[in-house]
Every structure is written in structure tokens, then in C-alpha cells.
Amino acid sequence: xxxxxxxxxxxxxxxxxxxWLGKTALGLAFCSPLLLLFLCLxxxxxxxxxxxxxxxxxYEDIFSDPIFIQTLWNTVIFVGVxxxxxxxxxxxxxxxxxTENRFARIxxxxxxxxxxxxxxxxxxxxxxxxxxxxxxxxxxxxDLGFAGYPWLVRRPTAIAAAIVYHIWKYLPFWTLIFVAGRxxxxxxxxxxxxxxxxxxxxxxxxxxxxxLRNLFMICSLxxxxxxxxxxxxxxxxxxxAPGDSTHVLSTLAYRYTFLMGKIDWGVGTFITALPVTLLxxxxxxxxxx
Amino acid sequence: xxxxxxxxxxxxGVCVLLLVWTVFPVYYMVMLSLVxxxxxxxxxxxxxxxTFENYYQTLTQGNYxxxxxxxxxxxxxxxxxxxxxxxxxxxxxxxxALARITFRGSRTIQSxxxxxxxxxxxxxxxxxxxxxxxxxxxxxxxxxxxVMITFTSPYAVWILWDYGKTIPPDIDDAAMIDGAGPLAxxxxxxxxxxxxxxxxxxTYAFLFSWNEYLYVVLFLSGExxxxxxxxxGNFLATDDAPWNILMSVxxxxxxxxxxxxxxxxxxxxxxxxxxxxxxx
Numbered sequence: 365x366x367x368x369x370x371x372x373x374x375x376x377x378x379x380x381x382x383x384w385l386g387k388t389a390l391g392l393a394f395c396s397p398l399l400l401l402f403l404c405l406x407x408x409x410x411x412x413x414x415x416x417x418x419x420x421x422x423y424e425d426i427f428s429d430p431i432f433i434q435t436l437w438n439t440v441i442f443v444g445v446x447x448x449x450x451x452x453x454x455x456x457x458x459x460x461x462x463t464e465n466r467f468a469r470i471x472x473x474x475x476x477x478x479x480x481x482x483x484x485x486x487x488x489x490x491x492x493x494x495x496x497x498x499x500x501x502x503x504x505x506x507d508l509g510f511a512g513y514p515w516l517v518r519r520p521t522a523i524a525a526a527i528v529y530h531i532w533k534y535l536p537f538w539t540l541i542f543v544a545g546r547x548x549x550x551x552x553x554x555x556x557x558x559x560x561x562x563x564x565x566x567x568x569x570x571x572x573x574x575x576l577r578n579l580f581m582i583c584s585l586x587x588x589x590x591x592x593x594x595x596x597x598x599x600x601x602x603x604x605a606p607g608d609s610t611h612v613l614s615t616l617a618y619r620y621t622f623l624m625g626k627i628d629w630g631v632g633t634f635i636t637a638l639p640v641t642l643l644x645x646x647x648x649x650x651x652x653x
Numbered sequence: 654x655x656x657x658x659x660x661x662x663x664x665x666g667v668c669v670l671l672l673v674w675t676v677f678p679v680y681y682m683v684m685l686s687l688v689x690x691x692x693x694x695x696x697x698x699x700x701x702x703x704t705f706e707n708y709y710q711t712l713t714q715g716n717y718x719x720x721x722x723x724x725x726x727x728x729x730x731x732x733x734x735x736x737x738x739x740x741x742x743x744x745x746x747x748x749x750a751l752a753r754i755t756f757r758g759s760r761t762i763q764s765x766x767x768x769x770x771x772x773x774x775x776x777x778x779x780x781x782x783x784x785x786x787x788x789x790x791x792x793x794x795x796x797x798x799x800v801m802i803t804f805t806s807p808y809a810v811w812i813l814w815d816y817g818k819t820i821p822p823d824i825d826d827a828a829m830i831d832g833a834g835p836l837a838x839x840x841x842x843x844x845x846x847x848x849x850x851x852x853x854x855x856t857y858a859f860l861f862s863w864n865e866y867l868y869v870v871l872f873l874s875g876e877x878x879x880x881x882x883x884x885x886g887n888f889l890a891t892d893d894a895p896w897n898i899l900m901s902v903x904x905x906x907x908x909x910x911x912x913x914x915x916x917x918x919x920x921x922x923x924x925x926x927x928x929x930x931x932x933x
Contacts, residue, residue, distance in 0.1 A: 395747050477675060489678045489900070532674070590771075594775070617778070618867075
């Protein structure tokens, strides 16, 4: 045995293989806490949920519940509108913060506030501002000569309020991402464009847009998956009111499971969204790697 | 870029609009925390007679709604700190393996990491609840901490791995020739080098758990066991809740994250997404 030690000092094929096996063991050893986490707290819950959702009757039941169908639409509207509007605005605003202007620099510091403040305080502030009786929004409208509106008591405006909050909260983060994206575009491209006498709009169309296309797609998809699972905005802003008409998937699943005691309905709600979610995730993994 | 004429006007117009849009809700939150109970129902754009009474009530637990304020702060803090510690251990170890060792299975681990980062946490709420009930962990901080670790570790591994890749491999080789084992390399060479992103992911993990609402609602109950955001949500259960006191809690609870974000914002935006900028 002592001889193998000597031999391994000058690597030959079997020794290299041994080292390679040793490396695999070492790598897995360092990853063992992570692997344990994946097995026990990611794969097990997912398989558990799929197992609970195997009963086909669940889907017949929930799809005949009008609240569930309405919730699917709410989720599509909430995710679709808030993510797309937010991403578009972020892309546009990132131009503002990419300038050398002093005012824009000071603004970019303050601009982070909504992102830094936790969800609950922000949502509660919005909720009070939109209060039909004592909210500042209606007060300002009244002062300007318009009638107030019970924003959170009507379905369309309640969902709109959730969307507006989402945009307010997450616009800064994605804008910063696009600022970073713009900064990584080689300056020479713009200089060449200017020499060729292009307008700013043309430079945006033919330089910025193609260079940021991948980033924009990745960010939009990522944000959509995150927003698809959002619980706290709807829960705190509307609580599903009026009359359970403004739920999204996660708040409805919460209502089914923990308020009505129908755990299989809750599982069914998430399972319904799982194919789309997994598709998005696999596209993202392929793009990012 | 110098702006002239209507463009300059439009530029500053957009800036002012953006400033109002961004700051007004925050301003209003702070303002509400300074009004008296009577003024709460007379909406104004500014405070006429500001008072610190709400903060006093909150900090001395002088009102029924904030009677457990400090215990709840402690709960928020302890869950966030324990999560951060665990995430740092898991993240540094895992990222070391992915960044410094070539081994079979590393690609699978990378995919799983990314998968766990992206999947919305609420989607697993029901199986997690069942699991925690099966293991009799409902009502314990451990249940919340385990879930927080699950959803923050992937990001930690990803960021640290991304950074660890950039350290030249010669350093490890040189140490190995000097007779250092993998553990020595990990502790003496790797850890000191990845300190900057460790600060960032510690912030991330801390704030993620500090902000968590759903899983605390699911797993913890009772005034003395819940965290601050859940206590704030409980104000909504009654119609006569003192929103001025609620807003003082909101401001106090927002201060640590705001400080953290402003200190570490540069690190927080890096990583996953900016990585895809350069590769695009």
C-alpha cells in the first residue's frame, strides 16, 4: 500500500482516476447540506403535492367553482398587466438613470425606496390612501371637483390597485437591472452610431434593443414566475374582497385549504398552475445557463 | 448628453413625476404615523399638529394592538439571523464545490439550484404545512427557518459560485503543493476571498426572512409567537384598528431593511441577471 502513495505522486492513469473519484466524493461532500435541502425540502414537498393532487375529481370540483374560474382570470390579468407594464417602464426609465445628469443621480437614490421597504408597510399605506371614506386619493379628487370612488370595494379597481402597488414596489429593482444592462453595451457602438448621424430613437431601436433583448426576455419571464406565486399583495390589499372576486391562485388556495378545510382543492389550485410554471422555469434554466 | 428646449422640459417633467410617484406613498406612511387618532379621519396632504405619541405607544407597548411589540421584533430578528447563519454555511460550502471542484453531478446541482430559486415559494405552502404538521413542528421557529433556508440558499449558492469562479485556480494548486487539504483551502483561502459577496447574500437572506409573511401566518400563531409583519396584518382583523399606531410600527419595521438596502445595493443587483447580460 505504501507503494501506491509513492506512485500517486507522479500521476498515471489509474491514480488519476482515483483522484477523479476522490474529487467527486469531495464535491458531493461539500454539497451535502445543499443536497439534503433539495431532497427533503424541495423534491419531497413537490412530489408530495403532486401525489395529493392525483385525484381527478378535484379538478372537476374546482373547475365547476365559479370563484376558481374568476381567480384564473384574475391571475392572468394581475401577472400579465403588472409584469409587462413594469418591464416596459423599467426599460424606458433605465435610459433616464443611465445619463450623467445630477438630478437623475439624486433621484436614483430615492427611487430605491419602494424596493427597500418591506411589502406589508407599503401595501398598508396604499390601502389607507385608497380608503373610500378617509383616503387621501378621494380627498384630492374631491378637492379637484371630482367624485370619490370606493377603489377597493369594486373588483376592477381593487385588482388595479394591486397592480399599481406591484409596479410601484418592483419598478426600481428591474430598472436597476436594465441600467446595468445598458452599461454593459460597448460605448463604441453608440459612438459609431453618432458618427453615422443616427437619431437617438434609431440608436435605441438598432443598438440598445437588440443588445438588451435577451436580458429583457429573461427578466420578464423571471418576474412572471415570481409574480404568479405572489400572495401578500392581494391578501393584504383586498383580502379577496369584494366577495372573493379578486383572489389570485395563492390566496384562493389559502382560502380553500386553511379557511374552508378543503386541502385537496388548495393542492388542485396550485397543480393547475404547475404546467405553465414548470414550462417557464425550464425555458429560464436553458436561457440562463 | 446635453438637453435643450422641449427635451429638457420633458426630461425634468418626467423626473418630477417619478419623484412624486416614488416618494409620496412613503411620505404618506410616515405622515400617518405622526397624526392623532382624530386627524386620522381628516385626510390632509401634510400634518397639522405632529405627535410622537404613536411611536411612544408602540415602543412602550402602551396599546392593546402593540402589546407584544418587542417580543415580535425579537421573533422577526431571531428568525432572520438564524436563517442568515444557516444560509451562509450552506451557500459557502456548496459554492466552493461548484466553483472549485470539477465533479460528476455538479451540473445537476446547478440546475436544481436554479430551479429552487425560481419556483414561487407559495406554491409549496400546502405540502410544507403537511410536512411540518407530520413532524410536529408547527408553532416552532424552526419550521419557518427551514422554509426560509430552502428559498434563500439557492440564490446564495448562485451568487457565491459566480464570484468563486473568477478566483484563479492557481491559488488552490499552489496551496495543494504546500500540503493544504481541501478543508484548509476552503477556510484559509476560499472564505476570505469571497467575503464581499457573502455580505451581500447575508443581507439578502436576512431581508427575505425579515419580510416573510405567508409562512409565518401558516406556521406560527399567538401574539407572542408571530413576527412583526404578521402582527401588522392582524390589525386588519378589526374595523377600529388604530392605523396611526400601525403606521408607526410600519416605519420602525422598515428602518432596518432600508439601511441594509442602501448599504449593499450594489451587491444586491448583481448576480443572476447581470450574469446573463454579459453572456447575452
